[in-house]
Amino acid sequence: MTIAPNSAPHTVPELDPDHADLIRATLPLVGSRIDDITPLFYRKMFQAHPELLRDRFNRGNQKQGAQQRALAASIATFATHLVDPTLPHPRELLSRIGHKHASLGVTPDEYKIVHEHLFSAIVEVLGADVVTPEIAAAWDRVYWLMATTLIDLEQSLYESAGVQPGDVFRETCVVQRIDDPSGAATFIVESATPALPLPDFQPGQYISVGADLPDSARQLRQYSLTNHPGSARLAFTVRKVPADSNTPAGEVSTWLHNTISPGNRLQITLPFGDLTIDPAATTPLVLISAGIGVTPMAGILEHLAAETPSRRTLVLHADRSAITHPLHDTVVDLVAALHNADLRVWYSALDHGRMNLAEVDLPEDADYYLCGGAGFLQSLHAQLLAAGIPSERVHFELFSPNDWLLGSYGAAPSV
Known part of the structure; x- marks a missing residue:
């Protein structure tokens, strides 16, 4: 089954009522067995295409199960939104995946490979008596709606880069x-x-x-x-x-x-990624990081120092010490080069404790950019929400398969 590309990257198509009813009824069952389905799917796919594990997929994430959980959560979140459009729109999820796929050179044909082995695993785990033709058709529709939306987005990214799909x-x-x-x-x-x-x-x-x-x-x-x-x-x-x-x-x-x-x-x-600032904006920026998560912040600070040094900027970083703080001297020098910027650090070796935003005078109307480990981002995301910061002003990067779950998908289904 295929669906002609017809969805703009910022839109998500709808299921017809019959399919929506079947997805709504079977989502709990699929979710309860997803930890069996996704490892089997990857085993099947890598057996048929060993080059994908060798040359494309992150072998470390595969060993830890991170990629399996990411696939399960992304499809479940997408399906949940299709049957309940009142839930947060999955545009951030789709954008994050699309940029990652473009950076890996993913092409449309690879979605067919995923489809073949994913649905084979679903049938094998749940049983052909459970996965009736009607249920299979409904989930097939969900998959291709998500796949086609991503294909369209990735095509637009390739076009913007001036290359053919995969030529990155x-x-x-x-x-x-x-x-x-x-x-x-x-x-x-x-x-x-x-x-x-x-x-x-x-x-x-x-x-x-x-x-x-x-x-x-x-x-x-x-x-x-x-x-x-x-x-x-x-x-x-x-x-x-x-x-x-x-x-x-x-x-x-x-x-x-x-x-x-x-x-x-x-x-x-070629460069991709959606954790980017608006170079033309004049609103304040708050850059929040931990450990090696300082790297995108350093890139943003380089841009600010060269192009808009007067923009109000607050830089917050957590680490063990100044010695373990990556790019410490670079960040200090860049903040000093800005006309209206401050740097605050929390070093655990100096008993500074965990980063606590209640101790910080957060600028009004600021955009917040976060990068760090999962636990750090979850904590800081919660602190920002508690401080009354609108979720649309919070942007984050983890470089982990489940990073988008830390955004507006706090209510994503447990899979």
Whole structure:
């Protein structure tokens, strides 16, 4: 079953009443078995297409189950909105997924692969006697409504970038590496083909970086751009992710730190991402981050220092100490270069406690940008709502498959 592209990226089509009734009736059942369905789906898909796990999907997220949970939650949230349009609109969910897909070079044909193995897993888990032709048709409709909306959005992103779908990868040369006292490293790259310079970007966007790992896999990871747009060079900062008792060491961050130096070639993608500021706006900005989440904020500060240094800006950051604070000196210098900016930090090693916005005089009419770990974002998002900040003024980035759940989807179904 296919649906002709007919949905603008900011709209979500509707289910017909019969399908809506079936989705409403079966959503609890699908939700209760989603932890069985999604792992089986990925096993089936990777068995049929091992290159997707090797070269496209984040193997770390697969091992931890993060990608499985993200897929389940996204489809359930989309389906829930279709049967109850009074719930928050999933445009943020769709935008976040669409930008991530464009950064990975996803093409329309790949949605057919996902559909084949996802629906095979649904039938295998729930049973053909439960998944009647009518129920299958209703969920098929949900899938293709979501897929087609994303395909349309991704097509618009590719068109805006001036490329064909999936043609987002570029060969670059590393021209500089800056090792930060925090242990992070900033890599500055330029096009390996001088006649084809790297494109401009919006402050807060990211690129995907391709790593050719020792086992011949080509893994992709997203990193925020930390330099000012317009130089034909792109800079991104990477913190080496160590192993702990629950997660393995970061494959790509370790590879970058251990093997990449000036003169090396590096494959990246064109910039994408929707955590961007409006360069023409004059309203105050509040940039809130923790740990390596400072990177998109550094990029935004670079832009402000160069273009609108008088814009009221409040920078809030949480970390263990000034030494572990990535880009600490850069951020301090950038804030000092602005005419109306303040920096406040919370360092746990100095017993500053957790970031508490009740201690801060939040500017009126500000836009709030957040980046950090899931627990940090959940806490700060709740604090902002408690402070009366409208949700439409809160923007966030986690670089984790479930990051959009921290936005207006607090009431998303438990799957």
